[in-house]
Structure formats: C-alpha cells, structure tokens
Amino acid sequence: MSLALFVGEVFSLTRLAQSHTNRIAARSNEPQPLSVPPSESFLGNDGPWSGFELRVGNPPQDVDVLVSTTGSETFVVVPGGCQPADPQTCPSNRGNIFDSSSSTTWAFKGNYTLSLEANLGLDSSYDVASYGLDDLGLGWQGGGLPTLHNQTIAGTTATDFWVGIFGISPYPTNLSDFNPHDSIPSYLQTLKTTNVVPSLSWGYTGGAQYRLKEALASLTFGGYDTSLFDPSAVSFDFGTDNSRDLSLYIQAIKYTDAIYVDAPLLPPDPGPFLTCIDSTVPAIWLPLTACQAFEKAFGLIWNDTYGYYFVDGAMHDSLTASNPNISFTLANTIEGGPTVDITLPYAAFDKNLSYGIGLSNNLPSIGSQRYFPLQRAANDTQYTLGKTFLQEAYIITDYERRNFSVNPCIWKQGAQQNLVPICSVNATGCISPMGSRPQVAGGVSNSTPLAGTKQTLGSGSIAGTVVGLVLIVSIPLIILWVRHRRRLLKAKREESNGTSSSSWPGHGTPEEARKAHSHIPEIDSSPIAEMTGSVTFPAQLCDDAVAAKIEYCGEDQHDQAYELPADMTHQRQQSRPFDRSRRSRHKSTGQDSANSGLSELSDGDDSAVPRPTLSHRRTTSEVSEKSNVSDLSTLRDEAQSASAASPRVVSPIHEDHQEAPLPQIVIVPDSEMI
Secondary structure, three states: OOHHHHHHHHHHHHHHHHHHHHHHHHHHHOOOOEEEOEEEEEEOOOOOEEEEEEEEOOOOEEEEEEEEOOOOOEEEEOHHHOOOOOOOOHHHHOOOOOOHHHOOOOEEEEEEEOOOOHHHOOOOOOOEEEEEEEEEEEOOOOOOOOEEEEEEEEEEOOOOOOOEEEEOOOOOEOOOOOOHHHOEOOHHHHHHHOOOOOOOEEEEEOOEOOOOOOEOOEEEEOEEEHHHEOOOOOOEEOOOOHHHOOEEEEEEEEEEOOOOOOEEOOOOOOOOEEEEEOOOOOOEEEOHHHHHHHHHHHOOEEEOOOOEEEOOHHHHHHHHHHOOEEEEEEEOOOOOOOEEEEEEEHHHHOEEEEOOOOHHHOOOOOOEEEEEOEEEOOOHHHOEEOHHHHOOEEEEEEOOOOEEEEEEEOOOOOOOOOEEEOOOOOOOOOOOOOOOEOOOOEEOOOOOOOOOOOOOOOHHHHHHHHHHHHHHHHHHHHHHHHHHHHHHHHHHHHHHHOOOHHHOOOOOOHHHHHHHHOOOOOOOOOOOEEEOOOOOOOOOEOOOOOOOOOOEOOOOOOOOOOOOOOOOOOOOOOOOOOOHHHHHHHHHOOOOOHHHHHHHOOOOOHHHOOOOOHHHOOOHHHHHHHOOHHHHHHHHHHHHHOOOOOOOOOOOOOOOOOOOOOOOEEEOOHHHOO
C-alpha cells in the first residue's frame, strides 16, 4: 500500500467519524419524547382507573382526566355537571370542575353534540357540550411541562363520561360542516408542529391498581418507555376508519384456571373477528356468542336493566379462588401470521360500579356494585377492547407510518424509566436507536421485534463507538504500510550491496551458500578441487599460482570465467600427480552431484576420515602446478570419445553463450590420485 493510498483511507475514516459526530450534535437539537406524569389517583365510577392532571385556562385550573386513544379533543366537567342533589364529593369524584368564565383566554365556539363513541350509543341530544378554545397544559402547575394555546376544550355535564377525557389522537377537530379550513389542530399535532416532540406518535398503558403498589398509567408523546413492556414482533396496520384506526383481529380467546388449561372462550361462530382498541370506554365489547361462553365458564349473570354483568359476593369469592387467566390472541390478519397474546388475570375484571351509573338512562343511581367489565356488542361496529384490556397491554402508535404494536406489560417494582424516540418520517437529525420501531409503531420492520431497545446509546457512547471503529481500521493499515516500507528499504540495501538472491544461484543469500558448502567432508586433509563441466567442452583452470579465486580459462574466445562464492586462497599443499585415467574412470561412472557422490569416494573406514572445511580445498594454482594445458587437451579428446557411453552432463557454458549456473565442485580423495 502506498503512502498516498494509506492517507486516503485515513482521511475517509476521519470524514466518517466527523459525519457521525455531526449527527450526534444534530440529535442533541432534536426534540425528545415527552413523558406525561400520571395524577397518582384512580378515577371513575366504573373502575377505578389511573388518570392524568391537566391545567386548563388562564389562570390555570387543575382537572383530572382519563386518556382517550380515539378522541382528539379534551372533555372537562363544567359546573352543571354536579347538581345540588349529588353528593358533596361529586366535583372531586368527577375530576374537578372547570369554570370557563374564570379563564381570561377562553374563546367560545358554540354548543355541539359529543360525537365520541357514537357507535357505542354514547352520543345523544342529552350529551351536548360547550366548545371553545383555551390554554391547555400537561401535569401540575410548576411541573415544567408545556402549555399550548388555542386548544379545543369541550365543557360537558353529561354523565356518560363521568370523568373528563384527554384525547391523544392527532386528528383535527372541525366545528363547521361547511368550511373544512376551520379545523383546529389536536394537542398531539400542536406538540409536533411546535417541535416539542419528534413525531406524531405515543406509547400508552392504562395502569393497574391490582399490580405492584398500584401501578399507575404511563403516557409518552413522541416515543415509548421500554421499561414497561415485553416487546412483541407483531405490527398492526391502521384501519380505514379514523374513529377506529387501532383495529386488529382477535384470533382466539382462552382461559386457564385450576381446572382447565387453554379452554376456548371464542366459539366457531363468529370465529376470529376484527375489533378496535379504545381506552375511552371501560369494558371489553365482544360478540354475543363469546359473551355467552364467558357466562358459562365463570357463572356470570347479565343484568338487562342496567346492561352490566353484576357479580355477587359468592361469585366473587369463587372467581378469586380459581383466578382464571384470560388470554386474547391478536394478529394483523384474520388467519395465520404472527400473533401476540395479552393475558389478563381475574383481578383485571374485578371492578366496581358507583354513583352516577344509570343516571344517563334515568335509572336510580347504583350505590356500589361489583361487576365484570364485559359488554354484549350489538354488531361488529361495537367490538372494542377498552380500559380493562389496556391494564395489561402497552400500545405504541405511529400515526405517520400508520401502524401500531401491542405488547404485554411487565411488572417490576422500581423499574427505571427508559424513553425511546420515534423519529418523524421526514426527520434529518433524529437518530432512532437500533431496534426501535419507526416503521412498526415504534421503529422496527415487521420482521424485527422490539428486542434490543432496552438500552439507548447516548451521544458519548456513539462517539466512542465511532472512534473505536476508526482505530480498528487504521491500526492494521499502519502496520501493513510500515512492514511494506521495511521490505522496500531492505531490498534497496541488498541491491546496493550486491547481495541479492540472484547473485547466488541455487543458494539464495551468501549465508545460505556458506551453509550449503559446510557439510562437504574432509578426505585425508588433502582435498583437490575439480570443476564439473561438459564432456564436450571441459573446463580449463587458470595457471595463476597466486589466484585468489577459481576461474575458467577456455581456449575459445567465447569461454567465460565464473566466480565461486567463497575465497579459495590458502597455503599450497603437496599432492600426487593428477591421473587422467582415474579422472576418466570417475567421469564414466556418472557425474553425480558433490553431495550425492561423496559417500562413494571413500574406500576406507569412514570413521577415520576427518571432516574438512572450505579452507582445505586446493586453489587453481596448485592444480595448475600438477597439470598442464596439453594434459587437459588430451583429456578433452578422451572425454569426447567416451561421450556415447557416458550420460551427458549439462555444460556450464550454454550453446547460446549466456551466463550458466554455477558449476559444482567435486572433491577427489587422495586415494584415487596418482
């Protein structure tokens, strides 16, 4: 890798890290989820249910309300909602009274019929409200939560909604049938428009008085709280009717108690059916055949006068002892597909009716009566999962992507709140953590469950991750580059010193060449250096008596000299005359390599043969003193005549006269010398 390429890689990683840093900085400027604290009180004459506190008007007046997942307006009880005949606790039982005449910012718009829950028969000419615009804030005074101006407020005296309602749907309110441009934005839409929350979304669970130490409701705008539920892998698409958009299929209803396990409560007729989640109403509205299955399983008795399943003392004791757990299997399709089970214990159905029930139907008010919050639906438009269901379910709703999820609640005392944002579809700086669901009601695709959203990476964690990735990639690149540079420098040094591997054919470096020759045995301390060569063109040795190296001295002008890889100069030693016949006989037996033929050169006891070193080889001058050119010429003629019977040895001088491989050195023992 070149230095330029390495620098380019590091520069790219630096830009990537800077990009992540910029995104982190942008995220710090993005709105975060808004958690609305509950009022810490349980409300209603058909519950009780966990509520929230609002500040209405200017100066603000505190009222307690219940959440409506279907409505987008805020209902409050006005002075006419409590009459002199009512108990003195009526105002507090109804969540306190709002007096519009005491608000300097109240803007009256007219009297209109409450259309909420018209499909359930809760709207009538009696349920008329005074509509206007006023300031509306979340939480108690001094809590630091936002106050929005010009919000739709409906003052009602109707007893169908015994406690005020806070609508969290984003759809606008249109008070004129003739001018659609007169629509008034909802509270959630205004939060998004004013950049208070990141998206049109929320997470909600109704709370359960029977869980822990009275578990309160939880409401988060623009995100959800992962500490409150076990994530499911099911995504539900919105329905086509905005008043029933949280629609899903109930594929099965079962119960388990001390006797039965998964006993069915949903008969084949009607089988799976489409229903809607709506926290405005308390009960679960099911088909008549399903209600009759409940009656048979638990001994419920329908009171047709008031329209409730009353529970007497004996029945209550029996149900408490058996403690049936009722499971609803939910899916996005009528058959098959992924499902999620929401299981409710009997305690979720153990509710109480109190003063105010029956007044809307001109019936004597019920004092106090246990009841089972199950309602017989007249038709499929009334199938509804109300507040009772939402005690054990956490809903995450994303209106921008038009989908939602239903997750079973988990109950852990003192669980630390962990808010996760749901980014808007057109957000640029918002960063959804891995595993969140912006596509499926909270940020995950249909195939990806919410598991993994238990922890959200902070800015510091993200920055640390980016830096770590840069180091992981950069360090190997640096090491590779340094090693490459070292190899280049080493190659240059070898080339400049003339010690490259090509200078020593067959042996590599000089050190390897010395090691290759160090194993040649010493024979009688009188070695003779004989050069291997072609039988056709035998090599000649120089006569220079003081030569420091062995050279070829050919008769032809094309003969070339070769330099051996070691200094052969040493003190001359006396030897017997060179016997051409012995040399010829040695040639005829096969010109083996020096290494392979050494064992055959000794006729005596190998143990008595000393091991020579390179310094015991004879120089060319010593050989020249014992022989002459005429002898070598005669030897050449004899070798040519014997070439037919002898294996051909490759000549160190090629026919094209190019540089040949280094010739071998053969040690002839003194015993074979004349």
